[in-house]
Amino acid sequence: MKAFVGAALAALATSHPSTSHSNIIVFKETIVFTDSVQNIHVSYGDDSFEGNVRVAYGPCGMRSAHQAYQELGTVDLRRSERPERFIWIVPDDIVHGECLHAYSGPELIGRSSPVTVRRNLRKREDIAAVADTSGPWFDGVAYMKAKQNNASFVAQTKSKKIAIVGGGMAGLLTSLLLDSVGIHDWHITESSQRVGGRIRTKYLNGTTPDEYQYQEMGPMRFPVSVKYADTNETLDIQDHKMVFQLADTLNKLNNDSSLAVNFIPWYQSSPNTPASSNGIRLPNGRIPSSAQIKANSSLQAPALAGSDPEAAEVAEEEYEKFIGVTPEWLRNTSMNIFKAHKQAVEDGMFQWSEAAYLKYYLNMSADTVDVVAGSSDLGPVWGDLYDQVYFAATTWRTIDKGLESLPRAFYPLIKDRLTLGRKITGLKYSKDTDKISLTWRDDPFSMETQSEEYDYAVVAVPFSKVRLWELPQYSSLLTRAIKNMNYQQVCKVALHYKTRFWEHQEAPILGGCGSVDIAGIGSVCYPSYKVNSSLPGVILASYQSGPLARPVAALSETDHIAYTQRAMVQVHGPIAAEQFTGNFNRQCWEFDEHQAGAWAKPYVGQQELYLPAYFNTEFKTVFIGEHTSYTHAWIFSALDSAVRGTAQVLLDMGLVDEAKQIVETWMGRWIHL
Numbered sequence: 102m103k104a105f106v107g108a109a110l111a112a113l114a115t116s117h118p119s120t121s122h123s124n125i126i127v128f129k130e131t132i133v134f135t136d137s138v139q140n141i142h143v144s145y146g147d148d149s150f151e152g153n154v155r156v157a158y159g160p161c162g163m164r165s166a167h168q169a170y171q172e173l174g175t176v177d178l179r180r181s182e183r184p185e186r187f188i189w190i191v192p193d194d195i196v197h198g199e200c201l202h203a204y205s206g207p208e209l210i211g212r213s214s215p216v217t218v219r220r221n222l223r224k225r226e227d228i229a230a231v232a233d234t235s236g237p238w239f240d241g242v243a244y245m246k247a248k249q250n251n252a253s254f255v256a257q258t259k260s261k262k263i264a265i266v267g268g269g270m271a272g273l274l275t276s277l278l279l280d281s282v283g284i285h286d287w288h289i290t291e292s293s294q295r296v297g298g299r300i301r302t303k304y305l306n307g308t309t310p311d312e313y314q315y316q317e318m319g320p321m322r323f324p325v326s327v328k329y330a331d332t333n334e335t336l337d338i339q340d341h342k343m344v345f346q347l348a349d350t351l352n353k354l355n356n357d358s359s360l361a362v363n364f365i366p367w368y369q370s371s372p373n374t375p376a377s378s379n380g381i382r383l384p385n386g387r388i389p390s391s392a393q394i395k396a397n398s399s400l401q402a403p404a405l406a407g408s409d410p411e412a413a414e415v416a417e418e419e420y421e422k423f424i425g426v427t428p429e430w431l432r433n434t435s436m437n438i439f440k441a442h443k444q445a446v447e448d449g450m451f452q453w454s455e456a457a458y459l460k461y462y463l464n465m466s467a468d469t470v471d472v473v474a475g476s477s478d479l480g481p482v483w484g485d486l487y488d489q490v491y492f493a494a495t496t497w498r499t500i501d502k503g504l505e506s507l508p509r510a511f512y513p514l515i516k517d518r519l520t521l522g523r524k525i526t527g528l529k530y531s532k533d534t535d536k537i538s539l540t541w542r543d544d545p546f547s548m549e550t551q552s553e554e555y556d557y558a559v560v561a562v563p564f565s566k567v568r569l570w571e572l573p574q575y576s577s578l579l580t581r582a583i584k585n586m587n588y589q590q591v592c593k594v595a596l597h598y599k600t601r602f603w604e605h606q607e608a609p610i611l612g613g614c615g616s617v618d619i620a621g622i623g624s625v626c627y628p629s630y631k632v633n634s635s636l637p638g639v640i641l642a643s644y645q646s647g648p649l650a651r652p653v654a655a656l657s658e659t660d661h662i663a664y665t666q667r668a669m670v671q672v673h674g675p676i677a678a679e680q681f682t683g684n685f686n687r688q689c690w691e692f693d694e695h696q697a698g699a700w701a702k703p704y705v706g707q708q709e710l711y712l713p714a715y716f717n718t719e720f721k722t723v724f725i726g727e728h729t730s731y732t733h734a735w736i737f738s739a740l741d742s743a744v745r746g747t748a749q750v751l752l753d754m755g756l757v758d759e760a761k762q763i764v765e766t767w768m769g770r771w772i773h774l
Contacts, residue, residue, distance in 0.1 A: 125150045126203040126211030134221040136193040138245045140186045140256060140757040141173070141201065143211075152205045153177050156187055156254075161200035161215055166207070170196060174254025184255040188755045190245050191218075239716050239745050239772045241752050241760065248753075256755030263287040263750065264539055264553075266525055267561035269298020270736055271725045273511045274347065274743035275559050278767070280514070282751070282759035288555075289515055290539060292524045292566075293695045296511060298739075302503030303686040305597040305639050310502035313631045316595035316639045317504055318688035320736055321626070322367040324494030327435055331428050338435045338494060341737045343768050348500075351510040360510045367497035368629045371613025375625055375672045378402065379618055388617055388672050390608060407472035416465050416473045420455060424482055426489055434490045441487070442731050450482040451709045458482070478647070479587075479704045487732050499629055507736075526550060527571030528558060530720040537721040540571070557750050558722045561743070563588065565697035573720040582711035586728055588698025590650035590691045592621075594643040594665045597684035601638035602676050603627060614644075619668045621645055621653040637682070642669050646699070654689035661687060701728035715742075716749070723749050741768075748772055 124146040133139045141156075154176050159169030173189050197218040203211035263279065265272045268291030279287050289296070301318040308314040323344050328335045348362035355361075372392040379402035383389055389400045407413055425448070434441035445451065455474040459465045465473075500506050527540040529552065537558045540550040560567065564586045572583070603610040611633065614626040623645035628638060643665045645653055653661055662685050669677040690699040703711070708731070715729040725746035727738035744767045751760035764772045 124211060125205075126154065128201050128203075128211060128213030131201065131213060132217040132219065133189065133191045133195070134219050135191060135195055136221045136242060137191050138242050138752070138757050139189045139191055140755070141189050142186045144185070145183055148180065150205075150210070151179055154210070155204045157202050157204070158189075158195070158216070159199055159202060161198075161212070163202070166202070166204055169202065170199065173201075176255050186256040186755070186758075188245065188254055188256060188757060190242060193221075239748070241748065241773055244716070244749075245752060254755075256757070259284045259754075259756070260286060261556040261754060262554075264537070264555040264558040265289045265561065266539065266558060267291065267298065267726070268293075268296035268508075268519070268521075269561055269726070269739060270300065270508070271727070271739040271743045271746070272296075272298075272559070272561035273508060273515070274740050275561065275725065275747050276515055276518070277347075277350070277511070278743060278747040278763050281766075282756070282762055284756075284759075287518060289519045290523050290525060291519065291521050292562075294521050295508075296515070296519070296521075297505060297508030298561075299690070299696060299699070300504045300508055300736075301688060302505035303595060303688075304503070305595065305686060306637070306682065306684045310506070312636075313502070313628075313634075314597065314637050314639055315503050316593075316626075316628070316641045316686065317499075318593045318595065318686060320504060320734075321499060321641075322369065323364075323498045323736070324491040325496040325498050327431065327490075327493050328495045329428055329432060335495075336432055336435050338491065340438045340732075340741070340768075341491075341735070343737055343740045345498075346767070347740060348507065348510075351507075351514075355510055355513060357513075360506075360513065362506050362510050363501040364498040365501045365630060367499040368612025368627075368632075369492075369494070369497050369614060371611055371615075371627070373608040373610045374613045374615025374627065375617050376401070377616045377618040382671075385674070386671070387674055390610075391615060392608065407468045409466065409469055412465060412469045413472050416459050416463065416469050419463055420459060420473070423458060424450070424486060426486070431490055431493055434487070435493075438487065438490075438732065441490075442483070445483045445486060446709065450486060452705065453482055454479050454705050455482060455485065457705065480702050481705050481708060483708070484702065484733065491735070501630065525562070525570065528560075528573060528720075528722060529571070530573040530722075535721070537573075556721065557718075557753070559746055559750060560722060560724050561726045561739075561746075563696055563698065563701070563726060564728055566695070567724075573722070575719045575722075576714065576717070578711065579714040579717070579719060579724075582707075582714050586707060586711065587702050587704050588691075588728075589646055589700050589702040589734070590648070590654070591646045591699035592643065592650040592654050592661075592689040593641060593645075593687070594662065595639050595686045596642045596662075596666060596669060597682045598638050598640065598677070598680040599682055600680060601628075601631075601634065601636060602680050603638070603640070603673060604633050606673075606676075609633075614641075617668060617672065619671070621649050622665065622668045623649070625669075625672065640669065642666070650689065651691065654692055658687055700734035702733060716745075718749055718753050744768070745772060 127144045127146050129142040156173040157169035158171045195218055198215045200215055201213040265275050265287055268289050272289055276287055299319040302315050303318050304315045306314055323341050324338045326335050326337045352361055373390045375388045376391040376394050378389050378400055381400055381402050394401045456470050459470045459474055523541050525539050525541050529538045536554045536556055538552040538554045540552045542550055564583045565588050568583050610627050612627050612629040614624050616624050622643045626641040666681055690696055715724050723746045725742040727733050730738035730742045732738045748760040748764055
């Protein structure tokens, strides 16, 4: 390295060593870490100086520039342009205790005091154990090396204008992160008339949150901790802590009880919820409960076994061996999802779906594969793995008065920098200005578009919508990710009743989710709030995902609600018909004009192929959202993507200190800076 840098700096040296050491550039005291990217802060002792400046690191007593170890970069100083900080990509083998030097031609115009160099232990202890080629990994050091040139040597100002496209949780957190580091010229553009994205709390019968008659038509709950029976220990699920951190932050910023985000227990299971009995009914025609089946196994018919039940049993055993889900694995994953992802990559969990593993690795018959795995799920095994960790939780939380409280708490912070009801139709990059414009049409039949130009666009819109936009010529990989990422189909139906009758029957249902064997109904969830109260109630009477969500979404609204209500009568008896008010809410995400699908559900090969594409800024655009994360469907995934995307923008601007602040504050343990 010294020989290369010495040659690069030879032009600065003369046959007569420079000894001027003017204080035109004054370096502030500097502490750096090996193998990192750093901001170097400077001030100026001569406001009249203009000219080209080179900054290098080398012996404090060096008498000529060719003795330097490393050249940081160059900049043309003007009276009107005085950068206050430079960017230094510090190598792993940097020499401790030497100095930074500024040269204008052969003249030394600034020298720092000895630089304190510390070993980047974090890389050795955490990042090295987490890093893999496809993520979850954003290497800010390598990112800056790849883009390093004179333009990226100088930090930009914080006055850049940033577009945040999409007002879901990823976009909302991005606005908060930018504000937290002093970048305030951002604007959220949202296509709907609300913020929150897939958070959809519906307050039925025209009620308010305080009246507690609601259901969650999007996300519902947060896994908190798992109690392991083999060791009797309870461990927190670490990644979802970001949701609770966000709530605490918003509560402090708002300092308003009417906007408080408060958590209450969520009952994930309850013994008397309905259970899938494979067609068997009680003598009175009703669907049995989990407790009834547990007490009398004859109330549940065997699952469809196919033509070879023994082969199906072997297939299940072999698959369980392959994925290796043990209590120890669950413990480790709940503590560090990043390491689990790395291990899943190494173990081939992205190369196989369950069905493909059984069919093409174990050579099971098509009939056995379909019975055990189902042929319709083309997602990698990884998706099943992290869901097993989360659904192993023994403690859960939800938000009092509905998850809508979370985006509602953002509103006072964003209302003056928010446009609702504007449907973006494209992004246009200008080579002349090096800026990106949002385009839209107020009149959808107009051939001309309106536009507004920004320095950066952070796009938090599902690819299922972005793929219809007019876009710059992004890389082939990113373009294919936008066009091809798969999204899950989901339908939910909430039904409103005069009373919470299910809590007052002989076998009361006190919260929890069950399931029924009626096609297209899926899970049934009972409210975890105001349990055993005399209030009216709302059941999430159908939560259907996957292929069966499509035929029920194709039903007319009347037919779908009637179909779901008949199922509730089969679960609860005639009282469900007597108590039904006729009020309901239906949400089929595939046909939502602002989403065009529920969460991202990559096919085999899509995640490991596409994930690296999101770690590059192309045409001043950064893509975020749960679809760009390494887990999907959870609010945490969206929040995590916002941390990565914001850090990415800040690095592009050279604001390394701010990027580090965000990473360290918001659990960005997988981001190496």
